[in-house]
Amino acid sequence: MGMRIGYGYDSHAFKAGVPLVIGGLAIEHPEGLAGHSDGDVLLHAITDALLGAVSAGDIGTFFPPSDPRWKGAASSVFLQTALEEVATAGYKIVNIDTVLVMAKPKIVPIAGELRESVATLLGVKPGEVGIKAKTPEGLDQDHVAVAHATVLLESLGIPEPVGAMAATAENEIDVVVKTLVGETRSVSALGRKVTPFDTDDLT
Known part of the structure; x- marks a missing residue:
């Protein structure tokens, strides 16, 4: 079966007056993370890793920060879209492996809760989610949270006849369209958003 890997990265500065949410988990802390959405740096990195693994772009492709609809949005919405693309x-x-880099709050005491939260959102077992923490020693980033995420995907192995049937159906639709309008129109994008990326490109 085919395998793919994806890598995601994100960073946000801390900001007073907003709640701190990491991995979909509300954490008690004097400051939260600044961002157009809820600033969940971990879910943002995981979302980009998933989208990257299937060459579907990144969070900005689907949820541009210029769009007011996503102001303060829960990052689980972004993650769900990435899961749909996968x-x-x-x-x-x-499995997914992640690294959180921040001075405070300390992640190790809540790593188990974070693992459970992320696993639930992804629909996988907690043992398939890695949560690690580092401090930004000597990097002058004590007021910033950084997240790295790597994901491994496995092909579902759709049988050949299914793919052939889909191709036949699409050809038949092309014939109908040509009959109706007098020219061939591509219908390959019907039913889902087109991305500017080739999902068969492994590079």
Whole structure:
């Protein structure tokens, strides 16, 4: 079966007066993370890793920060879209590994809760989610949270006849369209958003 990997990265500065949410988990802390959405740096990195693994772009492709609809939005919405892209491409998650880099709050005491939260959002087992923490020693980033995420996907192995049937159906639709309008129109994008990326490009 085919395998793919994806890598995601994100960073946000801390900001007073907003709640701190990491990995979908509300954390008690004097400051939260600044961002157009809820600033969940971990879910943002995981979302980009998933989208990157299937060459579907990044969070900005689907949820541009210039769009007021996503102001203060829960990052689980972004993650769900990435999961849909993964499923559409015919893959499933094998495991995810992440690294959080921040001075405070300390992640180790809540790593188990974070793992459970992320696993639930992804629909995988907690043992398939890695949560690690580092401090930004000597980097002058004590007021910033950084997240790295790597994901491994496995092909669902859609049988050949299914793919052939889909191709036949699309050809028949092309014939109908040509008959109606007098010219061939591409219908390959019907049913889902077109991305400027080739999901068969492994590079």
